[in-house]
Structure formats: C-alpha cells, structure tokens
Amino acid sequence: MDKSRLIGLLERVERSAFEIPWTYEMLDGSLDETARIGLTDVQGRLLEIKNLNDSTLSVDSEVDISGFYLARLGLEYTELLRIAIRPEFRRRGIARTLMSDLAGYGRVLLEVSTNNPAARALYESAGYTTIARRKSYYSDGSDCIVMEKP
Ligand SMILES: CC(C)(COP(=O)(O)OP(=O)(O)OC[C@H]1O[C@@H](n2cnc3c(N)ncnc32)[C@H](O)[C@@H]1OP(=O)(O)O)[C@@H](O)C(=O)NCCC(=O)NCCS
Numbered sequence: 001m002d003k004s005r006l007i008g009l010l011e012r013v014e015r016s017a018f019e020i021p022w023t024y025e026m027l028d029g030s031l032d033e034t035a036r037i038g039l040t041d042v043q044g045r046l047l048e049i050k051n052l053n054d055s056t057l058s059v060d061s062e063v064d065i066s067g068f069y070l071a072r073l074g075l076e077y078t079e080l081l082r083i084a085i086r087p088e089f090r091r092r093g094i095a096r097t098l099m100s101d102l103a104g105y106g107r108v109l110l111e112v113s114t115n116n117p118a119a120r121a122l123y124e125s126a127g128y129t130t131i132a133r134r135k136s137y138y139s140d141g142s143d144c145i146v147m148e149k150p
Pocket residue numbers: 017018081082083084085086089090091092093094095096097116117118119121122123125
C-alpha cells in the first residue's frame with residue numbers, strides 16, 4: 001500500500017468517527033518520522049505496518065480497515081493523538097487491541113474530553129490514570145483530562 005492510500009483509509013475512519021475529522025492534509029502532515037500508527041482490519045486483527053515514509057508499506061493495498069491509532073514518539077514519552085473505530089465495528093474489543101499495541105512504546109500520555117465517556121472508559125480499562133485536568137479546554141466547554149500509563 002502506498003502512503004496516499006493509507007491516508008485515504010484513515011480519512012474515511014476519521015469522517016465516520018469524529019464531528020470534526022482530520023483532513024487528508026492534516027493526516028499527511030502528522031505522518032512524519034516520529035509517527036507511530038496501528039491499524040486493524042475488519043476482523044479486528046492488528047496489521048503490521050513498517051516504514052511510514054516509504055511507498056512500500058507492508059500492508060496489502062486491498063485491505064480494508066476498521067480503525068486506527070496515531071501516536072507521536074517523543075524523547076520522554078509517546079503521545080496518543082488519535083484513536084478511532086468505525087461505528088459498525090465498535091464494542092468488539094478492537095480499540096483495546098490497538099491500545100495493547102500502543103503499550104509497546106513505553107510511557108504513553110493522552111488527552112481526552114470529559115464529554116467522551118466511551119474513550120475515557122477505554123483508557124481506564126487499559127490502565128491509564130488521570131494526572132492533570134484543564135478546565136473548559138474544549139470548544140464545547142468540556143474539560144480536558146490528561147491521562148498516563150507509565
Ligand atoms: C472510543 C472508541 C475508540 C472505542 O472503540 P471500541 O472498539 O468500540 O472499544 P472496545 O470495544 O475495544 O472497548 C474496550 C472497552 O472500552 C470501554 N468502552 C468502549 N466503548 C464504550 C462505550 N460506548 N461506553 C462505555 N464504555 C465503552 C469498555 O470498557 C470496553 O470494554 P467492554 O466492551 O468489555 O465493556 C470508539 O468509540 C470511537 O472510535 N469513538 C469515536 C472517536 C473517539 O472519540 N476517539 C477518542 C478520542 S481521539
């Protein structure tokens with residue numbers, strides 16, 4: 001699969017999962033050398049992905065995806081930027097599979113809105129704990145919770 005096909009697949013999941021989805025350009029811009037990405041197929045199996053900046057990603061170009069995560073690897077920790085599952089594939093443990101893959105990158109931090117109970121329950125069930133709270137952080141007035149898994 002080449003990078004533009006991959007971004008097209010991510011874009012579709014984005015549009016199905018978020019009120020304000022990331023665009024093709026935003027996704028493209030975040031897929032640099034610090035990016036770490038996990039994909040699941042429609043059976044919920046993790047797909048191995050290598051060489052993001054290469055045009056020969058080790059994923060079959062015909063594959064369809066049910067969800068993904070996008071994270072950024074930093075010096076001190078990995079930051080989870082996005083995780084999304086297409087609505088028709090939810091509550092089958094697919095996000096949990098992606099969170100397990102992410103755990104391979106050591107210390108992980110993430111931000112979540114108090115207005116997103118599904119994501120909060122997912123992160124709590126994956127062992128994340130709250131380390132900070134930013135009041136009225138999002139445009140809907142909800143707080144931002146910063147969570148960590150050491
Ligand atoms: C949050 C999200 C990724 C969960 O994906 P999922 O594949 O349905 O989650 P899983 O089936 O792996 O659920 C794992 C656990 O998370 C919790 N959970 C997931 N969805 C939940 C919901 N709607 N309500 C309550 N708890 C939920 C449960 O503890 C669940 O375990 P259980 O099913 O054994 O009870 C999905 O709802 C989604 O894509 N939401 C829109 C995008 C989003 O908000 N992303 C996060 C912010 S970037």
